[in-house]
Amino acid sequence: MMSDFATTVVRNVDLGRGSFLIEFEDPGIGPTMRPAQFFMIGVPGGDVLLRRPFSVCGLPGTFDDATPGTLQVLYRVYGRATSLLSSLRRGARLDVLGPLGCGFEAPDAGAQILLVAGGIGSAPFPAFLKELSRAGRKASMIYGARSAAELPLLDWFGAHAERVTVTTDDGSAGAKGLVTAPLSERLARGGPLHVYACGPNPMLKAVARLAVEAEVRCDLSLEAPMACGFGVCLGCVVPVKGPQGEKRFERVCVEGPVMPASRMAW
Amino acid sequence: MTPDLSVEVGTVRLKNPVLTASGTFGYGLEFQPFLELAELGGLVTKGLSPRPRRGNPPERIVETPAGMLNAIGLQNVGVDAFLRDKLPKLRAFDTAVVANVFGETEAEYVEVCEKLDGAAGVAAIELNLSCPNTECGGMIFGNDAASLGAITRACRRATKLPMWVKLSPNVTDIRETARAAEAEGADAVTLVNTFVGMVVDVERRRPVLANVSGGLSGPAIRPLAVWMTWQVRGAVKIPIVGMGGIMTARDALEFLLAGATAVQTGTVNFVTPSSAVTVARDLSAWLSKRGIGSVREIVGTLDAGRAS
Numbered sequence: 081m082m083s084d085f086a087t088t089v090v091r092n093v094d095l096g097r098g099s100f101l102i103e104f105e106d107p108g109i110g111p112t113m114r115p116a117q118f119f120m121i122g123v124p125g126g127d128v129l130l131r132r133p134f135s136v137c138g139l140p141g142t143f144d145d146a147t148p149g150t151l152q153v154l155y156r157v158y159g160r161a162t163s164l165l166s167s168l169r170r171g172a173r174l175d176v177l178g179p180l181g182c183g184f185e186a187p188d189a190g191a192q193i194l195l196v197a198g199g200i201g202s203a204p205f206p207a208f209l210k211e212l213s214r215a216g217r218k219a220s221m222i223y224g225a226r227s228a229a230e231l232p233l234l235d236w237f238g239a240h241a242e243r244v245t246v247t248t249d250d251g252s253a254g255a256k257g258l259v260t261a262p263l264s265e266r267l268a269r270g271g272p273l274h275v276y277a278c279g280p281n282p283m284l285k286a287v288a289r290l291a292v293e294a295e296v297r298c299d300l301s302l303e304a305p306m307a308c309g310f311g312v313c314l315g316c317v318v319p320v321k322g323p324q325g326e327k328r329f330e331r332v333c334v335e336g337p338v339m340p341a342s343r344m345a346w
Numbered sequence: 347m348t349p350d351l352s353v354e355v356g357t358v359r360l361k362n363p364v365l366t367a368s369g370t371f372g373y374g375l376e377f378q379p380f381l382e383l384a385e386l387g388g389l390v391t392k393g394l395s396p397r398p399r400r401g402n403p404p405e406r407i408v409e410t411p412a413g414m415l416n417a418i419g420l421q422n423v424g425v426d427a428f429l430r431d432k433l434p435k436l437r438a439f440d441t442a443v444v445a446n447v448f449g450e451t452e453a454e455y456v457e458v459c460e461k462l463d464g465a466a467g468v469a470a471i472e473l474n475l476s477c478p479n480t481e482c483g484g485m486i487f488g489n490d491a492a493s494l495g496a497i498t499r500a501c502r503r504a505t506k507l508p509m510w511v512k513l514s515p516n517v518t519d520i521r522e523t524a525r526a527a528e529a530e531g532a533d534a535v536t537l538v539n540t541f542v543g544m545v546v547d548v549e550r551r552r553p554v555l556a557n558v559s560g561g562l563s564g565p566a567i568r569p570l571a572v573w574m575t576w577q578v579r580g581a582v583k584i585p586i587v588g589m590g591g592i593m594t595a596r597d598a599l600e601f602l603l604a605g606a607t608a609v610q611t612g613t614v615n616f617v618t619p620s621s622a623v624t625v626a627r628d629l630s631a632w633l634s635k636r637g638i639g640s641v642r643e644i645v646g647t648l649d650a651g652r653a654s
Contacts, residue, residue: 081379082379083379083380084380084618084619084620122617122618128409129409129412129413129414129564129565129613129617130409130414130616130617131617175618177619304404305404305405305406305407305408306407307407307414307416307613307616307617308615308616308619310376310379310619311372311376312370312371312372312376312377312615312616313370313407313416313418313616314401314406314418314421315406315407315416315418316404316406316407317401317404317406317421318404319403319404328400329400329401329403329404329421
């Protein structure tokens with residue numbers, strides 16, 4: 081059940097190079113929350129007006145070293161709001177609205193599972209990988225970023241995904257290039273596959289195009305600027321195909337953030 | 347003693363002077379997880395047009411210093427779907443439902459007003475005139491006293507419902523459009539709508555919003571809106587519903603003292619969805635602490651001293 085609650089920061093772990101994992105007390109929504117659902121988070125008393133959307137990264141049981149009774153959010157310091165968030169210490173108050181949006185759907189039975197993450201777009205995948213693992217499913221991952229500095233939790237993914245293929249734009253980690261190169265290779269091998277992708281829009285567009293061409297099921301976890309997170313500001317819409325193939329706008333916050341690649345009308 | 351918060355905007359009686367602004371409160375029902383709709387003085391719906399509108403392409407919003415810029419493009423379900431799907435549910439709540447109306451032509455405004463006329467559960471109509479007139483080169487209806495007056499007159503004939511005219515701040519002298527609304531039969535004026543602005547993405551050398559410009563709202567515009575409320579108070583006799591960046595009861599009090607009979611909260615509904623109810627409760631506490639028996643006692647009591 082969606083609610084607006086004030087909570088307390090338990091830890092704000094600096095993962096280095098601008099990435100943080102913030103941990104806050106869970107008022108009891110964790111067990112009902114799905115991977116890829118999100119929160120709107122505000123820092124009381126700050127000079128930022130609107131809350132910002134953040135995917136849930138850690139649910140109960142995701143991280144072995146998490147403080148019991150907490151939830152985790154992975155973020156990168158990008159602007160004023162995330163800079164303010166990174167300054168918070170244990171005991172600081174946080175305004176949190178959630179859980180919001182839909183989460184990832186369960187993977188197709190019998191399909192191999194491939195997660196494609198771009199930089200901080202890896203945020204929803206820890207909770208999802210853990211859920212898959214509990215269901216006895218394995219998943220591979222393609223993890224890309226501009227450079228080695230922008231691959232948060234890479235070691236964690238290495239330990240929890242069946243295989244992690246890394247790409248960077250500058251070649252500072254893994255293969256030099258984009259996630260689309262190893263994705264194309266995997267698609268060319270064929271076989272039943274279910275792709276889940278989260279990252280910047282240009283990456284998602286490229287991933288969606290390849291998956292749709294290969295007729296492989298692909299779900300995208302989207303991000304968009306949004307003021308409210310619960311469907312009323314209409315700021316976060318994306319163009320999708322309607323039932324008759326007509327283009328229309330749907331809200332990332334309510335109809336998403338997870339949308340099938342085949343429905344996008346970018 | 348609990349202060350009396352009830353006010354009358356013309357013939358519309360509100361249990362308290364805090365309404366929620368059009369475009370920031372959906373169709374009301376979306377806020378049920380966060381507040382009791384019955385605790386609101388009233389709610390103003392998303393702008394309703396004759397037919398559904400899909401709105402502008404993204405990007406549609408961007409945060410600005412102490413505010414936000416939006417160009418949603420008046421996306422809405424259309425008046426027919428509102429009457430069929432939303433209004434019957436809203437009737438269950440003891441609060442005033444104000445239907446915000448817009449069109450691209452005078453005929454479209456009239457069409458929506460006629461459809462709403464006589465609909466059970468609509469307390470009033472609010473005309474949104476910050477919309478381009480497609481028959482007149484895209485001129486904004488509300489930015490000119492003559493065209494605002496013409497639409498107001500036409501809508502006045504189309505409905506017996508109390509009619510509020512929402513004024514644009516993007517004018518040389520807001521008193522002129524306020525007087526035009528009053529002269530053509532408006533029961534109240536609502537002010538202000540958003541200020542037109544632009545944010546530039548410096549790296550891409552493009553406007554951030556796909557629509558190029560957008561409407562600025564939030565605390566950044568509050569002093570401008572309070573000043574316009576004060577100006578209009580001196581220019582018309584009909585009630586004023588004031589708005590612009592109200593976040594707290596103290597902000598609401600600025601408008602009430604400057605002459606607004608009621609207020610609307612807008613952008614704050616996105617930030618903290620229960621805000622409107624908090625503003626009403628805190629307003630009650632403010633009055634109570636000062637031994638003021640009714641909110642009506644303070645409306646328009648601003649002492650501007652020599653500045654007047």
